[in-house]
Amino acid sequence: MGTKSREERTPPKPKTPTFQLELPLVAEAGQAARLGAHLEVGRQFYNAVLSAGQRRLRRMRADPAWQAARAIPRTHKQERKAAFSALRERYGFSEYAFHELARKLRVNWLAEHLDAVLAQTLASRAYRALNRVCLGKAKRVRFKSKSRGLDSIENKRNDTGMRFVLQTQNQGRPHGLLLWHNDQLAALIDWDDPVVAHGLAHEIKYARLVRRRASSPRAQGADREGERYFVQLVLKGLPHHKPKHTVGTDTIGLDLGPASIAIVPREAEARLEPLCAELRPDARSIRRLQRQMERQRRAANPEHYDERGRPRKRGKGAPRWKQSHRYQAIRRRKAARERKLAAHRKSLHGQLAHQIVRVGHTIITEKISYKGWQKRYGRSVGRCAPGMLIDHLKRTVASTGGTLIEVPTRSTRLSQFCHGCGEVVPKPLWQRWHQCPCGIGPVQRDLYSAFLAAYLDPAADPIPSCARYVVPWEGAEARLRAAHERATQRANEGQVMPRSMGIPRAGARLPESRSEPTPKPVVLAPSRPAGNVEGTLRTLRA
């Protein structure tokens, strides 16, 4: 083992760029049954590795040396690293050791279903899951239950085991086949789709089999169990670039909120928009299904709730939860809706990313804590997935040769900074406007921080300085105001805007002047002299 682990320490091969292509598979009844059996074996194997690995992790953490290693201050980097890697070596907690484990576990009937390489990738997956627990990034690992199953399995290479091949028959266009054991599953290929044609012209690194549940067994392409199979090809190279997606040259500042985005380029038009507003109806229908399922659960399992309707504690001896057929049908429908929502969201993210890249290829934004956001704005973050948008944008920008720069929030503090006086004043959440006694503003706060981001120089100094902004502000102020006005206009036309944007709901009357962001209530005191009352009335009229 000693020689091998040294081998593992040699620097990894440089990573070549990859992209993916997904193709639906045609699985006949017999093939689908065999695929299901292979995946079930994969599931059991994954659980076995995960369980053995979990034991190793527990033993390692129970070792007094673990606490000693943790006590080494973080400033002693080398020492700390050495202590932890010695522990990992002793308890066999490494990806390589997991591969060894997988080799020992893959015996008898398991080996008939699972190729050696596939077993290895499953072991790597189990290791990654446990390593997250080890590093404190996750609390626990999840075993794959029989009902949920293992829904994907992948290879490492495309020459043995499960692999994808293109076959040319006489003169026609090539057929794509996923080969696994003795089965040949035909892929549906639309050669007229430029994305598909581009993908298949590239070298295949490896293939991944994915199983998805359709909304019902009668759904198109589903097998008797209501399942559909797809192959995901991991390809070498860069993804297809549609000619309609042009790339701009501007520098853009972004301010991303849980449900909104402010986009301020240095030259082009600024924008303030809700994130994924189109998903609202879908999310609402999912919530309705959730409520229906909750009612069904309660009706079928009264013994699980106390007299006040609160769920009882779940223990070991508790009776099983009953699921009506109708409940199962609704659950399936909800899962299908949820998949649809996720796909819709992805396409909206893609659209927005391309719109941004069309304006400019240098993008500056603050790095945000998505985890913290999830805790504070669970629902919006769940629907809009701003973290996924940033990832999507990062990929799009990178594929066009641009850069997305994330500056640390703690040092820049764009949402607190005022370029007029250089003061750093935190704004409470409800305060949607930046207005400073020094004369800057009022300006919508998200647009303002996106403006500050646009003119940062992250290479030299990610801390904003007043001098930088004096000239740009002259031209930007009007653009920011115009962006806010356009958003207000759309709200008046009936589009729902998140409250965080500081735009009153459609139909609500707007104050005519934005010069007073938070108008103070006017009190008409009877004892005041007449002139004063007239003054207040004038303000009321204005």
Ligand SMILES: [Zn+2]
């Ligand atoms: Zn100021």
